Amino acid sequence: MLPDPRHPAVQGRLAALLTQLDGQAFDGRTVFVTGGTGFFGYWLLSLFDLLVQRGIRLRVRALSRRPADFAGRAPYLAAQPWLSWVQGNVRDFRDEAPADFVLHAATDTDAAAHRQPLAIMDDILLGTRHTLAHAHACGATRALYVSSGAVYGPQPANQERTPEAAPHACDACHPASAYGEAKRAAEQWSLQFGLHHGIDIPVARCFAFVGAGLPLDGHFAIGNFIGDALAGRPIHINGDGTPLRSYLYGADLAIWLLQCLLEGKHGRAYNVGSDVAISIADLAERVRAALGQTNEIRLAGLAQPAAPRNRYVPDIGRARHELGLDVWTPLDQAIRLTAACAEGRPR
Template structure:
């Protein structure tokens, strides 16, 4: 991938500036933070928020685990030579533990590509063995508080009578299906956090993340919203691969970063928080929204015939009661998210 251009970096910075002060992040001042999963979509936004905090006089030291820090820094030059940021090179399963102390841990490392899902055994091992290694770091490096980034997949299929999956749901994925490897792995990760807290007193909490949007989300992967933006910008029509009936919601990347950093410091120990937008819409409605915002008049093609109203609708929409009680909310509208995403990719394509 090519290096980010200054206009793209400006979009990231402006997005963070628009929401950074929605919550009080002063509790991060003077903290030493270890991050896994710090060089993907989540990491791009988390590091953008930490960069803004340091620039504003809220000193936070961050150390990021990455298999290839140089590749990340060549793509994202705004993070080069930052005195508050350094990297540990390695794989989450077996990286060398740093010989220094950290106050906080944010564990977000998980491969979610289609290729990863095609190998459920390796995916499960990455989550469980990776978490085991990261929690070894928590024990040896003095971590006092850890946020484990989980997924709404732990709930399994959302019951058709629920428009929003509640924070306190006891639903679970089906362990008899190999396709449950991701959700089951995350459930084990959460259990490991609970056992760590009981054994050591290290506080842990869980962010169960749903679906997201914004700059940094690929346009050519398995994310419907990214594919629709690509089609709106460059295609002859916007293609909906299924029947358009599944219900989804999307939280903007800048909002996500502020939520996670605030939860890390202020969330209740031993608690889980759904993380995402509670504005649900169907995939077809999403495609139409992308069309109306980015490419008025362009055709939307639903490639599979749909019933007028499916008898059982696939839903993946969180209830965010606990997050809202902390002061978190979807601050960036979906329409604004689409505009910023399109501008980001267009600025990257310009010569």
């Protein structure tokens, strides 16, 4: 089950950030969303629900292969009258209803899915082409393409934060580049499609996140650490703990994505994430301290002093200066709020 979006860790935090978004821009409008049932979708739908509660008359049409499954995991959201479903696959769904905005966030980030690179590339490339064709057919004037920081490829060890203008990219001939290369190609498709059809399509390059709905037993380090801490288990670090990451809270993410949709410039990429770097080892310590736990922390590997340090941290200066966005929820608070939803009680 996904957490109830009325939980203080979800709706309370979204409400605290609502002044950062011009919700009136959605009044009387329809938004078509792909990727509405994953982590991103949960936070977006929770934000839309809050906007409706505040008197914004909006409608959301969400694409899902299995809407009934989402209804079972999020019954409150699935039952809302402002939300309707389009059942189908992102590559070939059919829908003729009009929409004012399109938010294309559909991508399977599950580790198992990435063991099928051809399927991932089909979903990204064919799915983006089909979704943007739908945006044009349904009369949308703005669409947001949700991309990934993976388009940059490995971040140079001497580069503290990756800016949107970074010249480095995935190795197109490396088998592990399927996801990042497909995302990069889909960005170019979005640019050209928008120029040809007169649709403004900014790009959101997303990094790493934390919040309600993030699996606590998957392939996300921060989720696993929170799950271990709450269960009283040793906190396991799969590696030497030296990689640097950063995390943006789900409520911040939802505001960022809608602001990018409303105000982002066509064909312009905006990094979406936190620029406050933390090592994986320090993150484990941070989770333990933030939750008041005393779990043992176990490292699976020893540090290799000669190896370049792995980094995945964005420069968010463009989003700050052009869109007025920021990291509003500190990491310790984000950890506690995520844990509060997992435990079913506020913190």
